[in-house]
Amino acid sequence: MMGPCCHARLLRFLVIVLTAAVATSSPPLRQAADQTGVLVGTAVRPSLFSEAAYSQTVAREFSLVEPEDAMKWWVVRRNQDSFDFREGDEVVRFALAHGMHVRGHCLVWDHNNPEWLTQSNFTTAQLSHLLHEHITTMMKHYSRQVFAWDVVNEALDENGSPKDSPWYNQPGIGFAGKGTAYVEQAFRWAREADPHALLFYNEAEGEGLNRKSDAIYAMVRDFRERGVPIDGVGLQMHISRLDLDTAAIGANIARLTALGVQVHITELDVSLPLDPANGQVREEDLLRQAEVYRGVVHACLQHPGCTAIQTWGFTDKYSWIGSHSHQTRGAALPFDRTYKPKPAYDAMIKELAARHGMKP
Numbered sequence: 001m002m003g004p005c006c007h008a009r010l011l012r013f014l015v016i017v018l019t020a021a022v023a024t025s026s027p028p029l030r031q032a033a034d035q036t037g038v039l040v041g042t043a044v045r046p047s048l049f050s051e052a053a054y055s056q057t058v059a060r061e062f063s064l065v066e067p068e069d070a071m072k073w074w075v076v077r078r079n080q081d082s083f084d085f086r087e088g089d090e091v092v093r094f095a096l097a098h099g100m101h102v103r104g105h106c107l108v109w110d111h112n113n114p115e116w117l118t119q120s121n122f123t124t125a126q127l128s129h130l131l132h133e134h135i136t137t138m139m140k141h142y143s144r145q146v147f148a149w150d151v152v153n154e155a156l157d158e159n160g161s162p163k164d165s166p167w168y169n170q171p172g173i174g175f176a177g178k179g180t181a182y183v184e185q186a187f188r189w190a191r192e193a194d195p196h197a198l199l200f201y202n203e204a205e206g207e208g209l210n211r212k213s214d215a216i217y218a219m220v221r222d223f224r225e226r227g228v229p230i231d232g233v234g235l236q237m238h239i240s241r242l243d244l245d246t247a248a249i250g251a252n253i254a255r256l257t258a259l260g261v262q263v264h265i266t267e268l269d270v271s272l273p274l275d276p277a278n279g280q281v282r283e284e285d286l287l288r289q290a291e292v293y294r295g296v297v298h299a300c301l302q303h304p305g306c307t308a309i310q311t312w313g314f315t316d317k318y319s320w321i322g323s324h325s326h327q328t329r330g331a332a333l334p335f336d337r338t339y340k341p342k343p344a345y346d347a348m349i350k351e352l353a354a355r356h357g358m359k360p
């Protein structure tokens, strides 16, 4: 029987060996994913492209990028009368230069909106006009450049009911109290604006089987039955549990793709608790984290309709988890702060490599 001290030492040794193996020998993620039919992506911040290690890693590893914030209302619509496309355009330019797809994020959300929008007393008619104009202008500007849009983000609460939002009921665009009718309106405007783009509903905490994912499923089924244009569901996957039920995620992907829509894993990260004394993570947790990454990739690859796996950033140097958790959690991404691949990266590579040629 191994004592706790030897156990810890063995784990440390395994982490070092795994990290070294990854750093030297494996093909990049995008190459490992090449024959699987799945895009591998990351959220990016264009202000960081000037950091060589940052942009080199993105270009080498990923076939898909999504602006973490650069296409959101609070960046593009700093004022009401104009659109500022500069940051979003930088992401598109980077992607074109490196043969990558771009996902657009996001057109309708109750967060990350400018104050002029949320703190003024617009009427329903004015808000409806503003949203229609926003969806149309954004999608036309990025037509044939953004291949898939998160049209609506996080519209539902944990019980599956529509959340309060300027677009739904405060005062809303004209469908307050009518369930997902405002979501439907946004998708209809989106299809009109750019018939080439894939239209996604993106959601948090509806990855496995629960009331929220049941509500997403019911909404998508209803939209499909009535011909409301929707092409996919984005499952965010901000994971904080290391005992994640990946079988439930697989079952959810199965039922969604059976409706004829695609699934993208859109914001994968697996945050770890930080030791308050020194900000470090337990090495054992890095291995458990790798297992979660492996499980998510596995769940996606088992379903031909799951067509993209994207992480929310890629290096622990730049991740939203730190500020979001008030520095209590971190180390959520596949590369460490020095851009060295972690066991999570190796797990993704291995799972992708094992699936070569298994998808159409």
Ligand code: XIL
Binding pocket: 068, 069, 112, 153, 204, 236, 267, 320
């Ligand atoms: C986060 C970004 O990572 C942060 O930079 C920003 O300050 C707030 O938004 N779900 C989403 C993303 O759909 O847009 C959020 O991104 C994370 C949660």
